[in-house]
Amino acid sequence: MNRPEPVRDLDWSSERAEKLGRDVVQMWAEFLEKLPEMPVDRGLRESTVREAVLRDVPAQGMEDDELVTYLRTVVFEASMYPGHPGFMAYVSGAGTVPGAAADLVASFLNQNVGGWRLGPAATEIELALMRWMASCFGLPEGAGGIVQSGGAMATLVCLKAARDRIAGYEVRATGLGGGPQLAFYCSQEAHVVIARAGDILGLGADHVRKIPVDERFAMRVDALEEAIEADIAAGIRPAVIAGTAGTTATGAIDPLAELAALAKRHDMWFHVDGAYGGAAVLVEELRGLFTGIEQADSIAFDPHKWLYTPHSGGCAILRDFADLPRSFAAVAGYIHEDKELTQRGVDMGQLSPQFSRGFHALKIWVSLLAHGTDAYARRIGHDVQLASYLASQVEAHPELELMTPASLSICCFRYVPQGKADDEEYLNRLNERLMPLGQLDGRVYLSNAILDGAFCQRACITNFRTEAEHMDAVIDMTLRIGRDLHNQMSP
Ligand SMILES: Cc1ncc(COP(=O)(O)O)c(C=O)c1O
Structure with a gap:
């Protein structure tokens, strides 16, 4: 040739x-x-x-x-x-400026953070970032984790580690078929990714028990205890209690310390979904809300939410970092390496479902380096104040109803035209139409929550460009569009 x-x-x-x-x-x-x-x-x-x-x-x-x-x-x-200052929907960070620059660097450097040898600096940065986050949550030495695409994958990684530890690592080879049926427990307000993980991990989503909540939308420990006892009586092995530290709809924080104690009593794994709320541990005055998180076996935490980093990046953080290779390590001839000989470090491709991986930790790391924890704490605390300010404006207006007290940076409310306060069906129809019309109005952008069957407007402030003027704009927009709609809908 x-x-x-x-x-x-x-x-x-x-x-x-x-x-x-x-x-x-x-x-x-x-x-x-x-x-x-x-x-x-x-x-x-x-x-x-x-x-x-x-x-x-x-x-x-x-x-x-x-x-x-x-x-x-x-x-x-x-x-x-x-990243628009008026965006306050779902749980979506505004996207840090240094994070975006870091993404360009990560992209042109083109590391494959599946193998240490293919991403030496990238691997060490990711490992250090995960150790730092674990320490922010109060986890001990030996804790660590891995960056995934977001909360859904971080949850799956944590719950796979939980399943394997509880069922015995042989299930990795044999499957769950031979052992007792396992059950996970989370609140009715927990994010669907927990039930989805139950589905993927072979328990079946129905074996992820949805425990009722109290009037603040936090998990009821008495109902949890009952559900665990009922499962034990039926020969089912309670495996994981998954508490949420900042629910998606209302920002509620489950009673983490009590959940941890219950998990210990039943020899269960204690997982915390801190995908949204976890960032608030950086704020001294809010840290007390998270007491008990330091006892978690695993934590899912999303920097692309309240650390405001560009999409996407969520973290699976394990109390015992070694649980990750125990659950995910796989042997293959084409990645063989004698580490004694090369003295290279950890291969991240052995720690989660992903094999080849991008340098997604860099945008998170660089955002933290560029802003520092003080600026983060100030801004996260400010977001919480903005949600409380919005709640106070809602409460002060006769045509608006606060649906639950603001929690973390979330405020849920609805438009209630005069004379319609008792017509739930009408209020739901009106508020359901109000949400997209408000979004199309173009100045502020909210999403919704459904609380006890009531359709609510929901503002979630995870945006460092949002200020009090945007809360005022939310009130203006809701009243203006709400009144128009009411005029159209009621003859
Ligand atoms: C509490 C909570 N957990 C998990 C998730 C899922 O995270 P992701 O969308 O990053 O997969 C979300 C998303 O909003 C959430 O709010």
């Missing part, structure tokens, strides 16, 4: 890379400058977005300028903006 000639089409010069990079960074600066004035939501429809952004993949690549123009369309015409 003839010696092949070089093919350099994909190998850009540093000058060309710099030009494209500069154009993109300029666009980023323009985006940051324009963000507060842009609508948070453009009222985009599926067909409009498809028309704007879909292209046939060309045989000949686009010119660089054309590519930048195309990216501008994606950014300025066909997206919505969770």
Whole structure:
């Protein structure tokens, strides 16, 4: 065979890379400058977005300028903006600026953080970050973890470690078939990712028991005890108590210390879903709310929520870091390495379902380095104050009803036209229509909660650009659209 000639089409010069990079960074600066004035939501429809952004993949690549123009369309015409100061929906961080810069670095460095040898600095940074987070939650020496795509995967990793420890590590090979049926316990307000993990892990989602909550939407320990006793009597092995530290709907924190004690008494694993609320342990005045989290066997925590880092990155944090390889390590000839000989470190591809992995820890690490814990504590505390301020404005207005006291940075309320306070069916219809109309209004963007059957407007402030003026805008928008709707709906 003839010696092949070089093919350099994909190998850009540093000058060309710099030009494209500069154009993109300029666009980023323009985006940051324009963000507060842009609508948070453009009222985009599926067909409009498809028309704007879909292209046939060309045989000949686009010119660089054309590519930048195309990216501008994606950014300025066909997206919505969770970093907009008016965005307070779901649990979605605004996206730190240094985190975005770190993502570019992570991307051009292109480490594969599945193997230490393919990502030496990346691995050590991720491990150190996880140890630091574990210590913030009060976990002892020996704790550690791994970055996953988000809370769903972090939960799955933690509960797989739990399942294997409780059922015995042989289930990794044999499956759950031979042993007793296992059960997990979480509150009715827990995020669906816990039941989904029960499904994936072979327990069946029905064996993830949804325990009733009290008037503050926190798990009722008496009901939990009853459910555990009933399962034991039926020959089912109670395996995991999963408390939530900051529920998605209302920000409720389960009684973590009592759950930990109960888990100990029944030789169960104690997991805490701190995906949203966990960041508040950085605030001295709020730390007391989380007492008991330091006893957790595992914690799911999402930096892309209240550490505001760009999507995506969630952390599975284990009291005993060695539980991860016990649950996930796999042997394969093509990754063989004599560590004694090479003196290299931990292979992260042995610690979760993922094999090849990106350097997702960098945006979290760099955000922490750039801002420091004091700034984080100030801002997280401020978010909590904003939610309380909103609650006070709601309570002061006769056409608004606060549905539960604000907790962490969440406030749930609804619009109640005069004379309609007792008409639950009408209030649900009205508030359900109000939510999307409010989003399309473009200034502020809320989502909803359904509390005891009542459809509520829900503001969750995990956004360092949001201020009191945006809480005022929430009140204005709700009253304006609520009144319009009421006029249309009631003859
Ligand atoms: C308490 C809680 N747990 C888990 C999740 C799931 O996290 P993710 O969306 O990052 O997978 C969420 C998402 O909002 C959450 O609020």
